[in-house]
Amino acid sequence: MSPNPPEMTRALNLFFALACGVVVANLYYAQPLAGPIAASLGLPPAHAGLIVTLTQLGYALGLVLLVPLGDLVENRRLVVSILVLGTLAVAAAALSTHPGPFLLACLAIGIGSVSVQVLVPFAAHLAPEASRGRVVGNVMSGLMVGIMLARPVGSLIASVSSWHVVFVVATVLMVAIGVAMRIRLPRWEPEPGHSYGSLLASLAGLLWRTKVLQRRAFYHFFLFGAFSLFWTVTPLWLAQNFGIGQAGIALFALIGVAGTIAAPLAGRLADAGHTRIATFGAMICVATGLSLCLLAGGTEHWRLGVLALAGVVLDFGVSGNLVLGQRALFALGPATRARLNGLYLAVFFLGGACGSALGGWAYGSGGWAAAVGTGLGLVGVALAAFALWRGA
Numbered sequence: 001m002s003p004n005p006p007e008m009t010r011a012l013n014l015f016f017a018l019a020c021g022v023v024v025a026n027l028y029y030a031q032p033l034a035g036p037i038a039a040s041l042g043l044p045p046a047h048a049g050l051i052v053t054l055t056q057l058g059y060a061l062g063l064v065l066l067v068p069l070g071d072l073v074e075n076r077r078l079v080v081s082i083l084v085l086g087t088l089a090v091a092a093a094a095l096s097t098h099p100g101p102f103l104l105a106c107l108a109i110g111i112g113s114v115s116v117q118v119l120v121p122f123a124a125h126l127a128p129e130a131s132r133g134r135v136v137g138n139v140m141s142g143l144m145v146g147i148m149l150a151r152p153v154g155s156l157i158a159s160v161s162s163w164h165v166v167f168v169v170a171t172v173l174m175v176a177i178g179v180a181m182r183i184r185l186p187r188w189e190p191e192p193g194h195s196y197g198s199l200l201a202s203l204a205g206l207l208w209r210t211k212v213l214q215r216r217a218f219y220h221f222f223l224f225g226a227f228s229l230f231w232t233v234t235p236l237w238l239a240q241n242f243g244i245g246q247a248g249i250a251l252f253a254l255i256g257v258a259g260t261i262a263a264p265l266a267g268r269l270a271d272a273g274h275t276r277i278a279t280f281g282a283m284i285c286v287a288t289g290l291s292l293c294l295l296a297g298g299t300e301h302w303r304l305g306v307l308a309l310a311g312v313v314l315d316f317g318v319s320g321n322l323v324l325g326q327r328a329l330f331a332l333g334p335a336t337r338a339r340l341n342g343l344y345l346a347v348f349f350l351g352g353a354c355g356s357a358l359g360g361w362a363y364g365s366g367g368w369a370a371a372v373g374t375g376l377g378l379v380g381v382a383l384a385a386f387a388l389w390r391g392a
Contacts, residue, residue, distance in 0.1 A: 027113050031151055032151050042099060055109055061111055071190050076181070090109055093106065202339065218385055219321060224322075228359070232356040234311070267327060
């Protein structure tokens with residue numbers, strides 16, 4: 001490990017947040033554009049979902065296969081190397097004119113985007129213990145802003161040009177942030193003694209014996225499932241009740257940006273020793289947001305405002321709980337931070353996939369109220385587990 005790691009200054013913390021936002025946006029540019037992209041490439045409409053699925057699959061593969069390297073390889077070199085892969089993948093997507101190469105590029109974009117999940121524990125390494133939660137919260141705030149802005153920005157660019165230009169712009173941003181990372185990021189060397197094979201072999205053991213990981217991942221599995229359910233079902237409801245098109249739905253997603261202020265606030269609460277009460281508050285926020293959705297079941301336009309408020313409150317709770325979990329895991333020591341972070345994310349992303357699937361099924365079977373009730377059930381499981389593990 002680096003004997004004297006560089007100081008995490010406010011400017012460096014801001015740069016980490018900016019870099020995470022720019023990189024993670026690549027995962028989400030294509031989501032609102034899947035239909036037009038499929039039509040342009042000659043991909044059958046029934047297969048348009050592969051554009052999103054392969055990107056997420058690549059991300060999951062990267063979490064398991066590349067993020068653990070943060071505990072083995074010098075972190076600046078690792079981040080820049082993964083970023084090069086991501087940049088080439090985004091450029092390949094911009095140049096694609098046939099479905100095969102584009103879908104391969106989507107898979108590679110997912111893999112190349114996991115550099116953000118090396119940056120998060122990297123920031124934790126550089127932060128002093130007393131302010132680690134605040135630093136991680138600031139970085140995660142930048143990441144969440146990137147997620148929330150990617151969809152509307154991609155839709156806006158495509159509406160005035162083409163989806164190819166979206167990926168051209170993304171490529172330019174990736175080159176710029178990659179050069180800046182190579183110059184600006186400090187070096188951080190993890191403890192020696194591991195091999196890549198031993199790192200991968202240790203993942204199952206870490207998940208089995210690390211109780212903090214099990215609990216935090218369990219909580220966020222269900223909260224992120226409720227989050228994904230909301231953002232899967234809400235566009236369907238908006239289109240059905242108000243005739244809002246893709247661009248309008250993408251703009252509606254901008255409300256989620258307001259919820260990202262929870263990340264640095266949660267980090268500060270964790271630094272002050274209030275992780276437990278903050279976790280309970282985050283869960284109550286998610287439950288409150290979904291409960292507000294029950295007031296938005298009609299077609300009156302004022303109910304759009306209720307739904308917007310619900311989205312902000314829900315996103316506030318999910319963003320806050322995410323950072324609280326990472327702060328708790330990073331407190332376990334630097335030797336396993338990258339692996340713990342990768343496992344944490346892999347588990348709750350599975351929860352997100354389950355939430356999206358449940359939401360679509362519930363909405364199709366029982367409508368808006370059934371979908372919201374399903375989301376409340378997911379939050380209820382998290383709250384029950386929180387109560388059962390009280391004092392453990």
